[in-house]
Amino acid sequence: MRFSSPLGRQEGRGAALRRRPGQLIIVGFAGAIAVGTLLLLLPIAASSAPASFMEALFTATSAVCVTGLIVTDTPVFWSGFGEAVILVLIQLGGLGVMTVASLLGVLVSRRLDLSSRLVAAESTRTVGLGDVRQMLVRVVILAAVVETAVALVLAVRFAVAYDEPLGRAVWHGVFHSISAYNNAGFALFSLSLIDFVADPWICVPICIATILGGLGLPVVLEVLRERRRPGRWSVHTKITLLMTALLLAGGTLFFLVAEWDNPATMGTLDTGGRILASFTQSAQARTAGYNSVSTGDMHTETWLGTVILMFIGGGSAGTAGGIKVTTFAVLAVVIWSELRGDPDATVFDRRISPATQRQALTMALLAVAIVVLPTLWMTALSPFTVDQILFEVTSAFTTTGLSTGITAQLAWYHQLALVALMFIGRLGPVTLGTALALRASRRLYRLPESAPIIG
Structure with a gap:
């Protein structure tokens, strides 16, 4: 007969949690959403009538998951207390994502063998395996520095150019800087940034905060550490920065061309205003969620281009969503190598491992399925068009927050589906990527090779 002490059982449970970090992460975020929902249900959280359960749940999920989709007009429906709750949920959600992603990177490195650990260290150059506390401090410091700087610029601009009282200007500056850095997209203006479409002192700082938050902690820290020696940047950092620059430039050009003559969006602006609006939309479409022109009035082809940008998303271990720029880049490199007949997929003089290629393909195909299936279901049961539904579903899954304006009009069960997609x-991408890495194993044998006909 075996006896086990309470201490032994506690240690066993702790070991189980370490073996299954995804479960702990899911429970933690679900708990934050539950607490946020209860707080938003309080009568003091609303300006007039208390929020319904779906309104509170949807808003809490959107805040914790730093999405920005809303079923109520944030500055009108919620009171000052409600806005403060939303802001705290955004901050907790954003810092939680960056912390969790970085901690899981450390966990993965610990579980790999020595050779794989050396490759991982060279590829990502994240914090050291025993440096978890320092990493957590860096997450908080980076967020505080960026958010404070952006909040100061915004507060001064709101006070000087728009005659906002000092307290209100500071509150607007703090709220939008935190929301932007965490890629949340919540705004204290009913029209988001539309009233500031041609104001670079509002749009540019918000875009800078969005980009920095979306790059990811490992990239930002490495750039700061090796700022004078970019040649020593890791492959991960080079890919992230290159893809971010290309997508920002390409997205700006796309919006500029697609909406140039649209009087409902950019058609009435001068050339400088159109360029600024296009850059803002390009930066925000990759999972931040602010909009300086009316998304619902964009051309249908602009919606499709926005869906593509949302689906790609931002950098790993950051506050952005989507399949991540590194996943997209790896798939692009694999396709290019195959077209050239190159047996190895290489980038920046480094060969991409077969395991990484499989993980990128798995991530992308699962993401496609997660977007397509709900789109088909919701289109069949709602009066809205497939392009509108596809936009909303993609925005929810990629935690972007942009909307064609139909979110509040969806049936409660469709809104509940969007809640699940945001979660x-x-x-999903963080825990799935970790799970794929941790499940890697070696076989003592290999089966005979086969080559099914492709195409």
């Missing part, structure tokens, strides 16, 4: 989209 899956926020935690």
Whole structure:
């Protein structure tokens, strides 16, 4: 007969949690959403009538998952207390995502063998395996520095150019800087940034905060550490920065061409205003969620281009969503190598491992399935068009927050589906990527090779 002490059982449970970090992460974020929902249900959280359960749940999920989709007009429906709750949920969700992603990177490195650990260290150059506390401090410091700087610029601009009282200007500056850095997209203006479409002192700082938050902690820290020696940047950092620059430039050009003559969006602006609006939309479409022109009035082809940008998303271990720029880049490199007949997929003089290629393909195909299936279901049961539904579903799954304006009009069960998509989209890529890495194993044998006909 075996006896076990309470201490032994506690240690066993702790070991189980370490073996299954995804479960702990899911429970933690679900708990934050539950607490946020209860707080938003309080009568003091609303300006007039208390929020319904779906309104509170949807808003809490959107805040914790740093999405920005809303079923109520934030500055009108919620009171000052409600806005403060939303802001705290955004900050907790954003810092939680960056912390969780970085901690899981450390966990993965610990579980790999020595050779794989050396490759991982060279590829990502994240914090050291025993440096978890320092990493957590860096997450908080980076967020505080960026958010404070952006908040100061915004507060001064609101006070000087728009005659806002000092307290209100500071509150607007703090709220939008935190929301932007965490890629949340919540705004204290009913029209988001539309009233500031041609104001670079509002749009540019918000875009800078969005980009920095979306790059990811490992990239930002490495750039700061090796700022004078970019040649020593890791492959991960080079890919992230290159893809971010290309997508920002390409997205700006796309919006500029697609909406140039649209009087409902950019058609009435001068050339400088159109360029600024296009850059803002390009930066925000990759999972931040602010809009300086009316998304619902964009051309249908612009919606499709926005869906592509949302689906790609931002950098790993950051506050952005989507399949991540590194996943997209790896798939692009694999396709290019195959077209050239190159047996190895290489980038920046480094060969991409077969395991990484499989993980990128798995991530992308699962993401496609997660977007397509709900789109088909919701289109069949709602009066809205497939392009509108596809936009909303993609925005929820990629935690972007842009909307064609139909979110509040959807049936409660469709809104509940968007809640699930926001939760899956926020935690799914992080936990799935870790799970794929941790499941890697070696076989003592290999089966005979086969080559099915492709195409």
